[in-house]
Amino acid sequence: MSDDALNAFRAEVRTWLEENCPQEMRDGASGEDAIVWGGRNWTFKSEAQKLWLERMADKGWTVPTWPVEYGGAGMDRAHHKILLDEMRKMGARVPLQSFGIWMLGPALLAFGTHEQKLQYLPPIARGEVRWCQGYSEPGAGSDLASVQTKAESDGDHYVVNGQKIWTSYADKADCIFALVRTDRDAPKHLGITFLLIDMETPGVSTKPIRLISGKSPFCETFFDDVRVPKANVVGTENRGWDVAKHLLTHEREMISGGGQGLLGGRPLGAVLNEQDGGLTDPVLRAEAMACEIDALAVALTLERYKDQAESGGGVGDASAMLKYAGTELNKRRHELMMSAGGADALMWDGKHDGLAADWLRTKANSIEGGTSEVMLSIISRRVLGLPA
Amino acid sequence: MSTLLLTEDETMLQDAARGFLDGAAPVSHFRKLRDAGQTHDAKLWAEMAQMGWTGVLVPEDAGGSDMGHAAAGVLAGELGKTLVTSPFISTAVIAATALRQVATDRARDALAAIADGSVIYGLAVDEGAKHDPDATQLEAKADGNGFRLSGTKGFVVDGSNADRLLVLAKTDAGLTLFDLPADREGITRTGQNMVDARDAAQVTFDNVQATGDDVLGSVDDAMTVLKPALEAGQAALSAEMLGLSAGAFAMTVGYLKERKQFGVEIGRFQALQHRAAHLWSETEITLSAVRHAGRKLDEDPNNATLAVSLAKARATQTAKLAVIEGVQMHGGIGMTDDFDMGFFMKRARVATEWLGDYGYHAAKVAAARGF
Ligand SMILES: Cc1cc2nc3c(=O)[nH]c(=O)nc-3n(C[C@H](O)[C@H](O)[C@H](O)COP(=O)(O)OP(=O)(O)OC[C@H]3O[C@@H](n4cnc5c(N)ncnc54)[C@H](O)[C@@H]3O)c2cc1C
Numbered sequence: 022m023s024d025d026a027l028n029a030f031r032a033e034v035r036t037w038l039e040e041n042c043p044q045e046m047r048d049g050a051s052g053e054d055a056i057v058w059g060g061r062n063w064t065f066k067s068e069a070q071k072l073w074l075e076r077m078a079d080k081g082w083t084v085p086t087w088p089v090e091y092g093g094a095g096m097d098r099a100h101h102k103i104l105l106d107e108m109r110k111m112g113a114r115v116p117l118q119s120f121g122i123w124m125l126g127p128a129l130l131a132f133g134t135h136e137q138k139l140q141y142l143p144p145i146a147r148g149e150v151r152w153c154q155g156y157s158e159p160g161a162g163s164d165l166a167s168v169q170t171k172a173e174s175d176g177d178h179y180v181v182n183g184q185k186i187w188t189s190y191a192d193k194a195d196c197i198f199a200l201v202r203t204d205r206d207a208p209k210h211l212g213i214t215f216l217l218i219d220m221e222t223p224g225v226s227t228k229p230i231r232l233i234s235g236k237s238p239f240c241e242t243f244f245d246d247v248r249v250p251k252a253n254v255v256g257t258e259n260r261g262w263d264v265a266k267h268l269l270t271h272e273r274e275m276i277s278g279g280g281q282g283l284l285g286g287r288p289l290g291a292v293l294n295e296q297d298g299g300l301t302d303p304v305l306r307a308e309a310m311a312c313e314i315d316a317l318a319v320a321l322t323l324e325r326y327k328d329q330a331e332s333g334g335g336v337g338d339a340s341a342m343l344k345y346a347g348t349e350l351n352k353r354r355h356e357l358m359m360s361a362g363g364a365d366a367l368m369w370d371g372k373h374d375g376l377a378a379d380w381l382r383t384k385a386n387s388i389e390g391g392t393s394e395v396m397l398s399i400i401s402r403r404v405l406g407l408p409a
Numbered sequence: 410m411s412t413l414l415l416t417e418d419e420t421m422l423q424d425a426a427r428g429f430l431d432g433a434a435p436v437s438h439f440r441k442l443r444d445a446g447q448t449h450d451a452k453l454w455a456e457m458a459q460m461g462w463t464g465v466l467v468p469e470d471a472g473g474s475d476m477g478h479a480a481a482g483v484l485a486g487e488l489g490k491t492l493v494t495s496p497f498i499s500t501a502v503i504a505a506t507a508l509r510q511v512a513t514d515r516a517r518d519a520l521a522a523i524a525d526g527s528v529i530y531g532l533a534v535d536e537g538a539k540h541d542p543d544a545t546q547l548e549a550k551a552d553g554n555g556f557r558l559s560g561t562k563g564f565v566v567d568g569s570n571a572d573r574l575l576v577l578a579k580t581d582a583g584l585t586l587f588d589l590p591a592d593r594e595g596i597t598r599t600g601q602n603m604v605d606a607r608d609a610a611q612v613t614f615d616n617v618q619a620t621g622d623d624v625l626g627s628v629d630d631a632m633t634v635l636k637p638a639l640e641a642g643q644a645a646l647s648a649e650m651l652g653l654s655a656g657a658f659a660m661t662v663g664y665l666k667e668r669k670q671f672g673v674e675i676g677r678f679q680a681l682q683h684r685a686a687h688l689w690s691e692t693e694i695t696l697s698a699v700r701h702a703g704r705k706l707d708e709d710p711n712n713a714t715l716a717v718s719l720a721k722a723r724a725t726q727t728a729k730l731a732v733i734e735g736v737q738m739h740g741g742i743g744m745t746d747d748f749d750m751g752f753f754m755k756r757a758r759v760a761t762e763w764l765g766d767y768g769y770h771a772a773k774v775a776a777a778r779g780f
Pocket residue numbers: 153154155156157158161162163164186187188189190239385388389390391392393394395398
């Protein structure tokens with residue numbers, strides 16, 4: 022791709038954004054209130070929010086790298102970077118975020134049939150169906166392959182029974198992608214199936230769990246004789262672990278990027294300066310400097326791996342490193358922000374509205390999607406080849 | 410900007426460099442030099458010139474291969490992996506970059522000499538225990554049409570082996586950079602007994618005569634020439650440090666797989682596995698910063714300070730961790746002189762101090778990021 026062509030594309034993007042991004046959507050907001058998760062029961066916070074999503078979805082720009090026929094724009098990384106760059110310059114909000122975009126989509130693109138892709142991907146791209154992730158169970162956390170929720174064959178259906186836990190937004194989602202056990206006798210990795218289940222199916226119920234941040238975005242999810250068509254299997258029966266792992270690499274990449282996103286790419290120093298009016302404490306300043314250095318290097322590493330993935334090199338097990346480094350960094354940044362805020366940051370609301378809740382929420386980053394310890398074990402075995 | 414992946418050319422250069430160095434300069438080669446009390450291998454340097462490495466930053470019209478800073482980083486990284494002793498950074502990177510900033514016939518000739526391997530340069534900037542060009546006290550007093558230099562430089566890397574010295578001096582209204590033959594009258598060089606067994610000298614200047622022709626760039630304006638040269642050196646040194654981190658790490662992981670205690674390979678112990686995995690992560694992250702610095706210097710050299718200091722800051726931390734863990738995870742054997750790990754540790758310490766340590770570069774990053 023020549024620079025000229027890319028420059029022309031940049032100009033085109035800029036013009037389109039200028040003409041189509043509603044003013045209210047140009048404030049760069051990325052907090053919980055600004056997020057559009059979509060779904061059957063979604064209520065937009067404003068007309069502008071709705072319009073912005075529709076316009077972006079029409080262009081395929083909610084999922085720019087997906088193929089056009091599945092609701093995307095078929096962009097390569099060079100074009101995608103330009104789009105993101107122009108949106109950031111304008112302060113344009115991300116029109117739609119969802120587990121469908123981050124996790125299920127990539128897994129379907131890799132493992133789904135053409136029919137499944139046509140059925141599930143465009144509604145994700147348009148924000149019409151919201152998905153949640155049914156992996157973890159009370160007895161299967163880090164040891165995910167120990168899932169016990171069972172799916173028993175009954176003609177062209179499965180009957181699903183069991184319980185999931187820590188299911189983020191299960192009470193708001195329309196559908197769930199779940200790991201279920203379809204063979205009890207096989208070795209644990211070889212008896213798991215990746216199954217798509219509509220949450221409106223009789224027998225599915227959820228119960229919210231409250232987080233230390235005071236919020237309640239995740240749930241226990243129960244399956245009680247839930248009948249699911251066998252056509253809803255992604256990949257093949259008993260080979261769901263491959264799909265699950267592929268999806269996890271995407272999930273990890275997404276979580277690892279959190280460190281940048283939460284500050285909107287702003288330097289930590291600037292954020293801290295605002296908080297304590299000058300960053301005068303030399304110890305805090307030194308820690309912030311060190312954190313900023315690591316943050317910049319981690320951000321470059323994310324870019325490098327994205328380029329590698331694009332060039333066909335794949336990211337593979339290195340996504341464990343991105344997840345580990347990105348989430349530990351994000352926790353560090355939030356500790357520093359809390360320190361800089363001092364007593365002013367200790368209230369749920371007030372001067373640092375939302376900071377305390379964010380700080381607490383970041384503690385989950387190194388747990389969700391696989392803990393830091395699990396990431397280190399993955400690196401140790403699969404990247405370094407150390408004996409298990 | 411291009412991506413942080415190696416280009417095809419860079420990959421080929423890397424493979425070729427590795428292949429050559431594994432034969433010509435493995436760590437055992439460094440050990441031989443050290444045991445013989447030598448700090449330079451003229452034959453190796455000549456071969457590096459032959460392959461176009463010394464001319465990596467020399468323009469083609471001066472006989473160089475002009476491959477750029479990213480490529481220089483690739484070479485420095487490979488040199489670092491086996492602790493190759495050579496004046497590559499002081500001469501092929503720092504001096505070449507400085508000389509490129511001026512368009513004189515003298516500079517062109519000097520560049521040609523770097524490319525053909527016939528000259529070695531040393532950089533005489535620092536005077537105190539820490540890198541600090543602004544603290545220069547060595548004076549170049551105006552004397553007729555020329556100058557008289559008096560003062561002392563320390564930690565002049567490759568200073569004993571150098572044919573020429575780039576000397577930073579205080580002049581009437583600022584700092585000035587001189588390019589002097591190392592044997593000019595009044596210059597005394599004393600090789601230092603360095604922990605890494607490489608060449609660094611203390612250089613004293615006793616009323617040394619210099620002419621206007623000896624000035625590189627303009628009088629009172631050293632930084633136009635010196636800043637890009639320092640940044641190029643810092644970026645290449647970061648690459649060398651990352652290379653040595655990788656070299657030490659490979660030994661460590663190898664040992665974890667082979668050493669048995671308690672009836673099993675020690676690499677089975679999670680306490681070591683997780684530390685090794687953490688160390689690998691740090692190495693990967695620093696690699697991005699190092700590549701980025703090379704790309705910035707090639708594509709946007711006037712705005713490369715942040716990228717370069719980021720690379721040097723990360724490289725010092727990563728190298729420190731790699732060698733500390735390297736010794737620790739080897740147990741008793743890691744402490745022995747017969748084993749190579751100590752060489753990596755000592756080189757990492759010296760490279761950390763050269764051209765600015767973590768604190769120096771962290772402060773530059775902070776300034777660039779508006780702290
Ligand atoms: C905010 C949040 C949102 C989440 N959202 C979802 C979701 O949407 N869907 C979903 O399916 N799950 C979700 N999870 C669950 C998450 O994936 C699990 O919590 C995670 O995998 C860890 O499992 P666990 O909680 O059972 O901890 P455990 O596995 O019991 O781990 C406890 C501790 O032991 C350590 N440990 C465990 N095994 C090892 C080992 N072999 N070596 C060393 N240390 C070990 C862990 O690292 C951890 O520190 C969410 C979790 C959180 C916190």
